Amino acid sequence: MLKVAVPNKGALSESAAAMLREAGYRGRRESKELVVRDTDHDVEFFFLRPRDIAIYVGAGTLDVGLTGRDLLLDSASPAEEVLALGFGGSTFRYASLPGFAADVTELAGRRIATSFAGLVEADLERHGVEASVVKLDGAVETAVTLGVADAIADVVETGTSMRNAGLEVFGEPIMTSEAVLIRPAEREDSAAVDVLVRRLEGVLTARHYVMMDYDIRVELVEQACALTPGLESPTVSPLHDKGYVAVRSMVPRKRTNQVMDDLYDLGARAILVTDIAACRI
Numbered sequence: 001m002l003k004v005a006v007p008n009k010g011a012l013s014e015s016a017a018a019m020l021r022e023a024g025y026r027g028r029r030e031s032k033e034l035v036v037r038d039t040d041h042d043v044e045f046f047f048l049r050p051r052d053i054a055i056y057v058g059a060g061t062l063d064v065g066l067t068g069r070d071l072l073l074d075s076a077s078p079a080e081e082v083l084a085l086g087f088g089g090s091t092f093r094y095a096s097l098p099g100f101a102a103d104v105t106e107l108a109g110r111r112i113a114t115s116f117a118g119l120v121e122a123d124l125e126r127h128g129v130e131a132s133v134v135k136l137d138g139a140v141e142t143a144v145t146l147g148v149a150d151a152i153a154d155v156v157e158t159g160t161s162m163r164n165a166g167l168e169v170f171g172e173p174i175m176t177s178e179a180v181l182i183r184p185a186e187r188e189d190s191a192a193v194d195v196l197v198r199r200l201e202g203v204l205t206a207r208h209y210v211m212m213d214y215d216i217r218v219e220l221v222e223q224a225c226a227l228t229p230g231l232e233s234p235t236v237s238p239l240h241d242k243g244y245v246a247v248r249s250m251v252p253r254k255r256t257n258q259v260m261d262d263l264y265d266l267g268a269r270a271i272l273v274t275d276i277a278a279c280r281i
């Protein structure tokens, strides 16, 4: 049975559960369930703290896990990224009171509070900066106001937590993170892992693309196909009226309205857009 680690709470847990549900797997019936067996698919889901997931997967006791890229790197566990999952996007950044510093080199001899000590220590070493790292569990933004640190390094999504604490980010982002599927380093994937990866890729594709159909005059079909090239090539079907063809193509969801406007200007009509419920590419 394939053993999969899933965040039990925190910023990634709801989106991770939603993605697995969309991929056809059984979810938790209530939030206190720690293990869910999906016997139909021969998969067992272990609901764990997001920070611990890379440890279990790196140790090889679980086959794969969903966690944050930042947590994976912070743990230094022997696990590696298989697939980026397109949610839980954030950057990891230094911040302090306005005007305190312009970049990491100015942190020499200072105290930096964080709950990602591994990431921060590696970044300081990369820049040849000697500073002390104050390890905290969370709500790190308050550390400067309370005087336990001169600066912090933390997850930034909207920037609201930083702003509320009166802090400003400085320097280049230490890293860019999102939720990722991980597996033990240097382990050959099994057929069961391949199926899970294909299912998750199917969810990503279904989320990122829409299906677009339209009718266009035969002499304009090449120009229309250039606007809607699809993943491989659009489907072009004859219509009863020989002067027209019907075209069907996948279009990036974000570009839907722009592509419809461009097609309309070109002369396409009966332009229809539908959601893709599921797919295997």
Ligand SMILES: Nc1ncnc2c1ncn2[C@@H]1O[C@H](COP(=O)(O)OP(=O)(O)OP(=O)(O)O)[C@@H](O)[C@H]1O
Residues within 6 Å of the ligand: 009, 010, 011, 012, 050, 051, 067, 068, 069, 070, 071, 088, 089, 090, 138, 155, 156, 157, 158, 177, 178
């Ligand atoms: N506001 C956010 N937006 C996007 N991703 C976030 C956000 N906060 C945290 N994350 C990501 O979620 C992952 C785990 O963080 P999370 O805050 O859920 O764990 P935690 O701090 O251990 O748990 P908790 O905050 O519930 O105590 C990390 O990969 C982090 O980048």
Ligand SMILES: O=P(O)(O)OC[C@H]1O[C@H](OP(=O)(O)OP(=O)(O)O)[C@H](O)[C@@H]1O
Residues within 6 Å of the ligand: 011, 137, 138, 139, 140, 141, 154, 155, 156, 157, 158, 159, 160, 161, 162
């Ligand atoms: O830029 P923002 O949109 O404000 O999001 C970033 C904040 O979200 C997370 O906090 P969380 O709620 O997980 O609390 P924690 O710091 O105690 O983990 C993270 O640690 C930041 O504090």
Ligand SMILES: [Mg+2]
Residues within 6 Å of the ligand: 010, 011, 138
């Ligand atoms: Mg948190």
